[in-house]
Amino acid sequence: MRTPSGPFDRGHTEDLMSFLAASPSPYHAVASAAERLEKAGFRQVEETDAWDGTTGGKYVLRGGAIVAWYVPESASPHTPFRIVGAHTDSPNLRVKPQPDAGAHGWRQVAVEIYGGPLLNSWLDRDLGLAGRLSLRDGTSRLVNIDRPLLRVPQLAIHMDRNVPTDGLKLDKQKHMQPIWGLGDDVDEGDLIRFLEEETGLAEGEVTGWDLMTYSVEPPAYLGRDRELVAGPRMDNLLSVHAATAALTAVAAGDDLPYIPVLAAFDHEENGSQSDTGADGPLLGSVLERSVFARGGSYEDRARAFAGTVCLSSDTGHAVHPNYAERHDPTHHPRANGGPILKVNVNNRYATDGAGRSVFAAACEKAGVPFQSFVSNNAMPCGTTIGPITAARHGIKTVDIGVAILSMHSVRELCGADDPYLLANALVAFLEG
Template structure:
């Protein structure tokens, strides 16, 4: 049901502030999956173990975490062996840097971190920002613990006096010019992993493996005229993850629908999704099969349920940029603050088709939300999402959507406050049906 303008603005502001807290708690994909689990457990969801048996009866709220991915669902009391699923999909990783082996490096009296580029970040946007390290540590007994530092690192830019042409063409060498500083001294007398171990409360000597990435240390914030803007790191794609979590929390109360509501958060989208916790891996199909088996479904009934199901793949898209209008389609030009976007591509880089567009527009209308369309300029290559991957793996009807942003793949991206809230409202409508 549409909200009045003041009520919508208040709800959107509260939602954006909650997103800022969510991003701060989720500096890595592993932290994001853990935060999804924490919030949903607080909302009454039961966490399941993949190595244990699962409940074999209709009804209930459940979630499972696999590495940096999480899937949660609500089963109505009247669910049967062929009950369909409505999935809201997103991803937990973001472009940036990842620690290499033997990460404590340095020269000339500076301590540095050995990092590798992860995904396709806008490298220049990472300059002159305080950065955190975050991720998981695997210990000598096989246990895993999450670790995150406060502001610890920085990639200092070379002064203009030493590069007079920096404003004309600034390009960073991915090896020699992207190694952040984190202290002073000699590398053989310091241990970067010990900093993480101390934050996690473990002995650094017990670390046997790690997956550690960088994250912008600055908190998300509303700003601009009437606070219409929201800036934060990792909006791609924690904005969608957060929208799905809030929508599922809200929809789970009094849930009485003819389908199963599901949130699917995958890892490794920024590097192709081809992992056990990525959209191209078996995680979602594993969960769906076990879910339907718990309802007594045979293979025929599972296929019937899939045929009646939907997946909404939610990821950020490009808002028209006022300084680079020529990079966008000359007619279809979504802008911040005018609603979430329906993403369309003739070459199926997005999974949206006519039935998907109709379904999405129907959910938006039911939620009282205005939607925009996005299509690329023909001369600019189009990115892709988990949508085509999920549709290909499962044969499930899939539509690609998201919110428009600027500064995509920057260390700090820019969204519209109202769009964040509107996406959540549509996701809740999807879940409730």
Template structure:
């Protein structure tokens, strides 16, 4: 299947981090990977393994060389995206409208969620300790914008109060506590009285699509950062089909969009525990970590034709120009010269075009899991990604060729022993 169409299928199956992990596991399992249960003894026989904790997935492949004799090559992405998350007591409403209480997750572009048909997805935690996935993938919710007749100055500057103006409507009538959970119980076939808690977010229902005169562009929700996660899964599976001289590792972290400080975020211990085991334990890990390399992969900014003054004129990145190397003098990206050379070598060996991204001096860039990993682990890390427009919108845009370019270059990086 064409890489961008495969990405479309991946995104459509993954409205939340939990679903993105499940789709990654489905693909890894189909490729012969088996689960490493976190509470059980490690399986160090050759082959592919994956480990899941909530919205985070780790996967790795060891060949006949053994886990401790091959250099570690790590691909790190994240599974979460900016969105609206349902509050613990969600049932609210006024003036005959039933609404759902939400709070903003991450740095979402609030206006991009207005006037869209939205679904609801996530998970229900039951009193017996089990977890039930949820995905209502049909028009259920809508955040209505105020008519221009009632705000004549709206086109001179839209101002939204997230507490008042981002509440979705989902019906008519008086709000009644328990309505939403009763609805979700009927959707999932569970007893509403057994639902103890939930993690639920809204998601845009417009399907991914190739667009443009020549269909050279690709629009979809959650490209930040499911585009990168998809590339990492694809690259790891490709690497597992070769007799590679490395131990390739994939990690998709949750909670990057809110700072990564959680048990399943990049600031948590999961990746360090795995890499320490693969290195043969804490006492012998220093030389293994010193020889390891990590690729921190997250989307970046394409040059916006309507706001070109917001970009550095010498580092304009364009769709279908290939994945880009991210550089920042203040280490908001972890890239250094040796790491950049390793990435450029991977792109050269894979015959993939590449670009370089640097922010303007007067517009600070964001950051990624890269600086967190390099600081926590002391492993040389390079930041890369695909250029997109509308970052953190409910729907984003990239070049249709770039997802395939990224997966191809990532495969070369994961299998490079130099």
């Protein structure tokens, strides 16, 4: 492994593990990122306020999304942006509007399937509960019950003898409702009253909620030489963490030819169509307001967007040793082989040849190796926020990321070196 020339080493990976543990929901993830930005001198600006053209680091929070940017003193109204895009959400089990359920002496929590989780990975896990509580006074409060609270119990093999031959078959409605206690009667309002008590709120103060389950098992090094990391929500908090670290690193210098931007969106796992998703207006609004706040015109906005490049950073697939035939035979990304360039000629990824050159130049500057990923022609290809960003804003976009195993599992697996290799490449990209 080459030593990268950027600021990050294995300590970045250990910091990633702390970030994952502190970010059980998109709302916690943006709060964690904002805290790091604040320590680096960034300040929050409200969307409802008038913006000025002052230089320095700024960020906007909206629900589970964050957009942060740094304006150098040399920036003109038509200075292009360098954007790293990512997403804060991960597939999981989310609490329904009427959460209290149960049967046969068990108390349960009614959940809905969010995104495309590997359902079997959620069975027999100790689950916590986290998210956002909306209060009667119009404010909100983050909540995190970081202890074993719920569990989705698997049916014993003695009652499902066909599993060894037919495989496990799970009904999303009947089989994925977690238990969290004992009781013969469904107690309406029980879960929310419990959360009010846990967060020091008065009974009846919570009038809305966005809650989700998560595995309370912490991230950990894995392997003989600790060369792997196992942990939750790497898709895609690994990229959110790397982009946050890269933005704060480049903001230490003020001779940047571009305006570096972090754009981490919610709802990628279910299509990005929300006010906090990549298919919403948030990024375009922030970029335009930044141009206009610096005295720019629509012509300046057009010039800035025309010179802008976005790296859409999301996890991808490392070659699986037990299923190598599912991969393209000539493209086998490996753990600790460096970030991957994701290509699909049918625009499931936004990368083209010119975009490849931009990323290759950043990796060369950072002293970081990179790999290429394409899907097997016989397999459908996933997608990212990359094509959405390119089409919605007319911005040159390149899809990249880190190769992992077990994507969409409650615990995913990556090489321990790849997170800091990605972060060093992002620094070089943002620096131009």
